[in-house]
Amino acid sequence: MAIHFASILPLIILIKDWFTKDLGGDPINEITHRTADIAIIILLASLTCTPLFKVFGFRQAIKVRRALGRYAFFYALLHFLTFLILDYGFDIRLVLVTITTAPRLILGSLAFLILFALAITSNVKTMKFLGKNWKRLHRFVYAAGILLVIHYFLAVKSDFRLPTVSAVILIILLLLRVPIVRNKIVLLRKR
């Protein structure tokens, strides 16, 4: 429950700020950035669940993983729709030209497609249907994370602090999945 509240709250604040005109001088830019920030924070949070359980034995974490993954996609969708409709005025030709000529947008689009595929397969029925392949498919979330962090780096002009923080967190989360690292920490904990 807390997870749902925490995940929806930023959207409520965003809508409130829209109506109270608190989105600054360029609301479209603010919406673009906020939905992106929230998406990447929730995605990193969803990637924290597995190591929290497997490395640190925190069982509750695994229960919220799917919900977090879906919310990450939800905000990525809002981010994409903001780009498509508010920023580019649904000018499909212009959007295609822009996406295919800017590396950051190619990376962002790839990551979005991955998240989309993961979101629509995040249910028990599809899990059963896909069997072993489900896990293989969902490992692509690591690729999405890496693509999004690079996308983030390419999107800022010169202040790389936040992209750097997200990159460091992502690297730690990926390292915790490397068997040697994981086993070392588990051994240390059990001593």
Add this chain to the structure above:
Amino acid sequence: MKRTSMVVTASAILAACDGNVPGTTETAPNVPATAEIEQAPTITSISEPEYSLWDPKTDPLSEYESVIEYNNYYEFTTDKSRVAELAKNFQTSPWSVEVSGMVQNPKTYDVDDLKTKFDQEERIYRLRCVEAWSMVIPWQGFPLAKILDEVVPTSDAKYVKFTTLLDEAQMPGVRYPYPWPYVEGLRIDEAMHDLTIMATGLYGKDLLPQNGSPLRLVVPWKYGFKSIKSIVKIELVDEMPTSLWMALAPNEYGFYANVNPDVSHPRWSQATERRIGEIGRRDTLLFNGYTEEVAYLYDGMDLRKWY
């Protein structure tokens, strides 16, 4: 190319908050001091400004709130929405501007004197940020050429170098490792061009700190970062100045920084822009739509090389 229709707008307006009426007498036209200046258009002896080139139908003014709430001013913060708040107590009075270097008559001006010394004209310009957004802003100010005519550049002077105030006590952003102070430059013929103004206000009011108070440059055919804010020093030099952005990322920001839809930033396209307040995009225009006025400055130059 879309032709900008010429609209002669409300000529000289009174500096909003000054009680004094700007002098109606013009400074006598100075004899051009260098060969460069001779190539520049005649800027003196204009008592009624012939600009701006502005069509309210295609370029409606940006909202005042947007202009004062959405700012790039890294000395305060890199967050465009927070500059206004962080800069609100910025001390801009008294303020003097040193004009020195390769000039015959180096001078230090008090900003308040500049406002009365030169007629304050209204210029409505498009402002195109390198980040691919744009606004339309009614500035008040006067051509930079008027200052340059007074100090008389020597024949060695080829460039004009501008420097922003650097004050750690007032500017929280300068803790971050950029090559401060903020420096910008123009070639002398660009500086003498009549479109190039020193702005002291916008929307009929004095400039606010976030907009570069008390005195800033406005060069409408170049990306916004060239239009340096809160200027304390103007130097005439013989070598191309290295701007802060050139020092920081020479492969991304060049000296000229002319608005050009065909020359992309290495990390994003410059072909389109978002006009703040509008949904959707506009095509970016070469020289920000001021081609007829400024293209001759770059005759024979490879704009891809000299970005």
